[in-house]
Amino acid sequence: MKTITLLAFALLLQDQPGEKAAPKTGGWTKRHEAFVEEAKKGGFDVLFTGDSITDGWRNNPQKKIFDATFGPLKPANFGISGDRTQHVLWRLQNGEFEGLTLPKVVVLMIGTNNIGQKDPEPPESAIAGIQAIVKEIRKKSDHAKILLLGVFPRGEKSDHPLRAQVKAINDAAAKLDDEGKSVKFLDIGEKFLQPDGSILKEIMPDFLHLSEKGYQIWADAIKEPLAELLK
Numbered sequence: 001m002k003t004i005t006l007l008a009f010a011l012l013l014q015d016q017p018g019e020k021a022a023p024k025t026g027g028w029t030k031r032h033e034a035f036v037e038e039a040k041k042g043g044f045d046v047l048f049t050g051d052s053i054t055d056g057w058r059n060n061p062q063k064k065i066f067d068a069t070f071g072p073l074k075p076a077n078f079g080i081s082g083d084r085t086q087h088v089l090w091r092l093q094n095g096e097f098e099g100l101t102l103p104k105v106v107v108l109m110i111g112t113n114n115i116g117q118k119d120p121e122p123p124e125s126a127i128a129g130i131q132a133i134v135k136e137i138r139k140k141s142d143h144a145k146i147l148l149l150g151v152f153p154r155g156e157k158s159d160h161p162l163r164a165q166v167k168a169i170n171d172a173a174a175k176l177d178d179e180g181k182s183v184k185f186l187d188i189g190e191k192f193l194q195p196d197g198s199i200l201k202e203i204m205p206d207f208l209h210l211s212e213k214g215y216q217i218w219a220d221a222i223k224e225p226l227a228e229l230l231k
Helices: 002-013 027-041 052-058 062-073 085-093 112-116 123-140 161-174 212-230
Strands: 046-050 075-077 105-109 145-149 183-186
Touching: 027 085, 046 052, 046 085, 052 062, 052 075, 052 105, 062 075, 062 212, 085 123, 105 123, 105 212, 112 123, 112 161, 123 145, 123 161, 145 212, 183 212
Parallel strands: 046 075, 046 105, 105 145, 145 183
Antiparallel strands: none
């Protein structure tokens, strides 16, 4: 146990890839540039940003849920599939948070791709990246609040190896919560789980990405906390 603790401490002291802003290429660049133009125009009060799970709000039928639940709040969606913390950080540093009028609330969920892709990083990398993103938002705006969502559970069963890594990320992210003065942490992961901790395909078909039912659970879980932050 002592060895594990020392190893975790050593990882936290290292510079992590997740906190080093990095761009991607190809179609990703075009999408980023489109978001920059959208940011310049402003006119939205809520900015959703993250990876494919956030990006998925654009697709029907979940777009209908998004529009019905969040449309009155004047939202924008800057999620890009495949992004890790370092990619969202780079996007925020390069024009996606530079509008004439900045959003009142940023809904942020990021980190699952840091630990779950072919070249995984340790949870500490996602943690450092989330901390860097929150710091970047606070640097660019002293009034925008952050609804920081816990990374959603992944893997069919409760003993899937990534579950423990998700928990480590969320436990650390929860410490950024300052009771909603600037950051409100909200972990809604249990709402996607069965009593035994498993995930049904009808909620997450691949045990990672959400179905229409999953997106409805997400929308219902955050609409009131989001409205509270907008007051």
